[in-house]
Amino acid sequence: MCLLNEEENVTTLTLPARDRAQLTCAGVRVDRGGRTVLHDVEMKVSPGARWGVVGENGRGKSTLLHVLAGLLPPDEGTVHRVGTLALAEQEMPAGDERTVGDFIDEFLAGARAALRDLDAAAKALAAQRPGAEQAYADALEAAQALDAWDADRRVDVALDGLGAVSDRARPLATLSVGQRYRIRLACLLGAEYDFLLLDEPTNHLDLAGLEYLTARLRAHAGGVVVVSHDRALLADVATAILDLDPTRDGLPGVYGGGYAGYREGREAELTRWEEEYQQQQTEHVRLQHALSEAQNRLSTGWRPDKGTGKHQRATRAGALVRSVHRRQEDLHRHKVTAPVPPRRFSMPGLPARPGVVLLRTEEVTVEGRLPQATNLSVTSGDRLAVTGPNGAGKSTLLSVLAGRLAPDTGRVHRARGVRLRLLGQESPRATHRRARDLYETHTARLVAAGVLQEGEVVGLGSLGLLTSRDAGKPVAELSTGQQRRLDLALALAARPHVLLLDEPTNHLSIALVDELTEALHSTDAAVVLATHDRQMRRDIADWPHLAPARHRPADRGAGARGR
Incomplete structure (x- = not known):
C-alpha cells in the first residue's frame, strides 16, 4: 500500500485529488535479466476509468503495476501521478505481528489524523486563539475530502461483503493467506483512494465476494487498473484493455469498449496479422x-x-x-517483415459413437464427499455442466466417472472400448523430462495398448498449445500455465469419446480459454465440465446442469440431456 504526494512522489499522507487526479505513463520500458519485460507502454488513467491489463505469464503485468505505483523506476519513459494511490499485490507477507485492527488503522491513518486535527481546531476556535478560524476551515475541508467520519463503517461493510474476518483483536499471523488478502482488499475499498492498482484481486474470493468486488469497482469514483485472468471481472468492470501479448507491430495493444471490444479487436488484429504473414x-x-x-x-x-x-x-x-x-x-x-503470429489452439477431431450410451451412473455416492445419489447418462455430443459450491462433490463425481475413484454405493457403466480422459484441477508433479518427450512417450503407449491407431496420433505441435521452444524444455522448468497446457495436450492425445474437465480455465490465458470454449461447443465428443469460472458458466448457460449438494434431497433426474 502506498500514498503518493502529487508533487514530490514520496510516500506520505495526502488528501485525495478526486476530479483533479491523474495517473499517466508514456514510453515506459523496463529491462530485467537481459531481456525487455515492458516496452512502449502508454496509459492514461482518469477518474472513472477502469483499465484491465491482460497477457500471458511473464509479460510484465505485475511489473507495470509497480511502475505505476512508483515502486519501480522504468528504464525509459515517464510516469505522472496526482492524487492518492494504493497497490494490492498478489502476495501477502507471511510473518506479521499486527492485529486486524492495527492493519485497518494503518489504512485509515489519514482519516484518523483528519478527525484529530478537526477536534484540535475546534478547541482552538472555542478558545478564540489567533488563526483558529482558518485552521478549523482547513481541518474541516480535509475531513470532508476524506469523508473521515464514515471511514470505519466503509471498511466494516467491505469486510462483510468480502467475507473477511472483522475481529479487530485477531492477530494476522493466525489467519490464512486468503483471509489476510480479503482484509487488505476491504481496507483498500473502504479507504477510497483516487487510484486502485489490483493484481489478480479475485484470488481467494467466493461467488458472493466476487459479486461484491465487481459492484464496488464499478461504483468507484476514482481510476482502477486491474491485472486479471478473470474474464467475468473484466467483462463486468473494465472500460479499456491493455494487452501485453505480442502484436503485429510489436507495441502493446490498447482496446476500447471494455472486454467485448478487446475480444473483437484482438481477433481482428490476429486475422490481419495471419493474413499478412501468409501473403x-x-x-x-x-x-x-x-x-x-x-x-x-x-x-x-x-x-x-x-x-x-x-x-x-x-x-x-x-x-x-x-x-x-x-x-x-x-x-x-522481398523480406518477410511480419513476425510469426502466435499459434492458436486447434482442437483435434474427437470421435463420436452415435447411438451408444458411453457412460452411465446409477445411484452413485461417495461417503463424505458425494452424499447425493447421482444418476446420469452420456452419449456422443452430450454436454453437461457440473456446478455447485466448494465441497459439493464436483471433483469427486468426475473422478468416479473417470474410474479414478470407486463409488461407495451405486454403479458406473462404461461402453466397451470407450475412451475417457479427465483433465484434473492441478498438474501432476513436474518431472525433468522434456515436454515433447513426455508427450511422445504417452502417445506411443496409447498405440501400444491398442487405444489409438498410428493414423490417429496427433503431434504436439499441431495443437498450438506449446511453442517448439517450450516443448523442448523440461516440464519442471515450464510455468504453471504452460504445464496446464501440457496437461490438456495429454488429455486430448487419446482422442477421447468423453472429455471430463475439472476447472479447465485454471492458469490458462484468456485467449486460450476463449478458444477452448469455442472448441467445446463444436466437438463431436461428449463433454462433462465442472467450473466456478463465471464467464465460462455464462458461455455454457444453455448446457444441462447437474448440481451435487450436501444438504438437499437427491435430484435423481439430472443428466446430460436434462433427465
Whole structure:
C-alpha cells in the first residue's frame, strides 16, 4: 500500500485529488535479466476509468503495476501521478505481528489524523486563539475530502461483503493467506483512494465476494487498473484493455469498449496479422521458385539445337544470366517483415459413437464427499455442466466417472472400448523430462495398448498449445500455465469419446480459454465440465446442469440431456 504526494512522489499522507487526479505513463520500458519485460507502454488513467491489463505469464503485468505505483523506476519513459494511490499485490507477507485492527488503522491513518486535527481546531476556535478560524476551515475541508467520519463503517461493510474476518483483536499471523488478502482488499475499498492498482484481486474470493468486488469497482469514483485472468471481472468492470501479448507491430495493444471490444479487436488484429504473414510467405516462396527455375534454365535449358551459331548461343546465355540476376535481386528485396503470429489452439477431431450410451451412473455416492445419489447418462455430443459450491462433490463425481475413484454405493457403466480422459484441477508433479518427450512417450503407449491407431496420433505441435521452444524444455522448468497446457495436450492425445474437465480455465490465458470454449461447443465428443469460472458458466448457460449438494434431497433426474 502506498500514498503518493502529487508533487514530490514520496510516500506520505495526502488528501485525495478526486476530479483533479491523474495517473499517466508514456514510453515506459523496463529491462530485467537481459531481456525487455515492458516496452512502449502508454496509459492514461482518469477518474472513472477502469483499465484491465491482460497477457500471458511473464509479460510484465505485475511489473507495470509497480511502475505505476512508483515502486519501480522504468528504464525509459515517464510516469505522472496526482492524487492518492494504493497497490494490492498478489502476495501477502507471511510473518506479521499486527492485529486486524492495527492493519485497518494503518489504512485509515489519514482519516484518523483528519478527525484529530478537526477536534484540535475546534478547541482552538472555542478558545478564540489567533488563526483558529482558518485552521478549523482547513481541518474541516480535509475531513470532508476524506469523508473521515464514515471511514470505519466503509471498511466494516467491505469486510462483510468480502467475507473477511472483522475481529479487530485477531492477530494476522493466525489467519490464512486468503483471509489476510480479503482484509487488505476491504481496507483498500473502504479507504477510497483516487487510484486502485489490483493484481489478480479475485484470488481467494467466493461467488458472493466476487459479486461484491465487481459492484464496488464499478461504483468507484476514482481510476482502477486491474491485472486479471478473470474474464467475468473484466467483462463486468473494465472500460479499456491493455494487452501485453505480442502484436503485429510489436507495441502493446490498447482496446476500447471494455472486454467485448478487446475480444473483437484482438481477433481482428490476429486475422490481419495471419493474413499478412501468409501473403509475405507465399510471395517469398514464389520468388524462390522463380529463381530456382531461372537457375535451372541457365545450367541446362538454354542449350540450342545443333547447328545454331555461336552468336545465338552467347546472346541466349546472356539473357538467362540477366534473368537469374534479376530474380536474385527480387528475392533479396522481398523480406518477410511480419513476425510469426502466435499459434492458436486447434482442437483435434474427437470421435463420436452415435447411438451408444458411453457412460452411465446409477445411484452413485461417495461417503463424505458425494452424499447425493447421482444418476446420469452420456452419449456422443452430450454436454453437461457440473456446478455447485466448494465441497459439493464436483471433483469427486468426475473422478468416479473417470474410474479414478470407486463409488461407495451405486454403479458406473462404461461402453466397451470407450475412451475417457479427465483433465484434473492441478498438474501432476513436474518431472525433468522434456515436454515433447513426455508427450511422445504417452502417445506411443496409447498405440501400444491398442487405444489409438498410428493414423490417429496427433503431434504436439499441431495443437498450438506449446511453442517448439517450450516443448523442448523440461516440464519442471515450464510455468504453471504452460504445464496446464501440457496437461490438456495429454488429455486430448487419446482422442477421447468423453472429455471430463475439472476447472479447465485454471492458469490458462484468456485467449486460450476463449478458444477452448469455442472448441467445446463444436466437438463431436461428449463433454462433462465442472467450473466456478463465471464467464465460462455464462458461455455454457444453455448446457444441462447437474448440481451435487450436501444438504438437499437427491435430484435423481439430472443428466446430460436434462433427465
